[in-house]
Amino acid sequence: MDIKSLSPSTGLREPSMLTLTPHKKIIHSKNHARRRTQPSDQISVGIIGISGYGRVMLKSLQTAARSEGLRLVAATVINQAEEKAVCDPLRESGCALFPDYQSMLKAHGDTLDLCVIPTSIHLHKDMSLHALDGGCHVLVEKPLAGSVADANKIVQASQQSGRFVTVGFQDMFSPATHSIKEFLLSGALGQILSIRASGSWPRGQSYYSRNNWAGRLTCDGMDVFDSPLNNAFAHFLNLALYFAAPSLHDMARVAKTAGHLYRFYPIESYDTANVHLLTGEGVIIDGLFTHVDTTKIDPTLCIEGTSGRLIWAHEKESVAYDSQGNELRRWTLDAEEGSRQHMIREVLTFLQGGNRPHFGAESALAHVEAVQKIRTDLEIEEVIHKPLRDGKMRAEWAPVDGLFQQLVDVSNSRSVVG
Structure with missing residues (x-):
């Protein structure tokens, strides 16, 4: 062809006659989405994975933490021995480390405002669903999921939980x-x-x-x-x-x-x-x-x-x-990093009571x-x-x-x- x-x-049929997957238009609306406030009024953040692209996102979060009012309180690190040079400073800063994301969400899910998921494509669905079920808003790396079926499950869980899922297309x-x-x-x-x-x-x-x-x-x-x-x-x-x-x-x-x-x-x-x-x-x-x-x-x-x-x-x-x-x-x-900071700032503004x-x-x-x-x-x-x-x-x-x-x-x- x-x-x-x-x-x-x-x-080809006219656009009005096409059968396309329904989608919901994003509406700019006020949604004071924070369900809890840290004593310091900082946004509490957990991250799943700090290797590979996770390292990039970790550094971006640490940069934002210096000016944007967030605090990294928990991190999932499955290879803590290999990542000792990164894990030691995280512990010293008060960030709790966990060997798997399930234990992190079990321990901190009810206190996290945002769960950041910079992980493998095929893990996006399960991790996002667990985080939403625990009451967290989610920032997941692109793509949203590996299939339309998995992506739709995330969308549905987001709508049902009232929690927002942001996807890491930083541009x-x-x-x-x-x-x-x-x-x-x-x-x-x-x-x-x-x-x-x-x-x-x-x-x-x-x-x-x-x-x-x-x-x-x-x-x-x-x-x-x-x-x-x-x-x-x-x-x-x-x-x-x-x-x-x-x-x-x-x-x-x-x-x-x-x-x-x-x-x-x-x-x-x-x-x-x-x-x-x-x-x-x-x-x-x-x-x-x-x-x-x-x-x-x-x-x-x-x-x-x-x-x-x-x-x-x-x-x-x-x-x-x-x-x-x-x-x-x-x-x-x-x-790229400038766009990523815009993304993080927009998410944090929402969690502080601003627009979605x-x-x-x-x-x-x-x-x-x-x-x-x-x-x-x-x-x-x-x-x-x-x-x-x-x-x-x-x-x-x-x-x-x-x-x-x-x-x-x-x-x-x-x-x-x-």
Whole structure:
């Protein structure tokens, strides 16, 4: 299937007739959500895991603690001997350490305002449900869950418990992101026709062997769908879904898919994606991402409208142009840690009685649905044992120099790239 077959003019039902997974619009409302107050009036926080990405989130929380009125009171660390250099200062600060999250929530669940879950994808559902059941609000790393079924369980538990679940798509909390969306909705670029999201971040054997779920479709019987679209580049697919939506607080839903999923490395999932998505409103989203090229190409989004375009460059800037190429507006984008601090600040403001975070589990469902639909609709194409153009066989973990550009050149071809 090529991109032309995604055009609404080829018989795809009108958006109003599409059967899409229902989602709840995020409404900005006052919700004085704190159920308890520390003597120092600080927000009490627990974190599950301090290794891997957990280390990044721990440092972000510690940074926020210096100015944002939070106190880290509990942490789950399953490898305390290995993490002694981190655990000792935590103990000295008064943070209680636990070997598993169940014991942490049992001991502190009734005193925690927020449970932070920067863990493996397949663990998000169970950990979030336990935290919500214990009365905590939740900040869980992206994606929300490994499957739509698991994500829906989190959404339902959040609604039933009255506790909020925030998902760690930190770019969604950047003021620049909101400003760009308002600019798009103003009609300055006319009708939005398409969004192209692309990037190349080299990842090799060490990346895929760092844990028991990297590059896997399932782990311990639970869905993971680990892939560029569900992990490293998930932020940019999610942003495309946000920018393609017709209102400020909505996410676009994917109605139809085409394209290719490639497996170059000896993994279970795919490491390269060249996909074409059609939203319910008729916006085409192209996603071209790989971990196999030798060259790092930071992600960009190119938003095409009937009257101009907008180029978004990761951690750099975003610039809008009219149809004649004249600059209309420019935004400076936050670095990753800056966006993460915006996210933490928004969650803490809510817990102190402010507005609900504008991006929660209901919104994050759109990304989970898109990833699952892509995986369901498209087969993974095995290319790890195909010969290179010079006839030589490529080693299992050998990167492919120039792959990103090859994918651009043959984006809708069934030809084997490499």
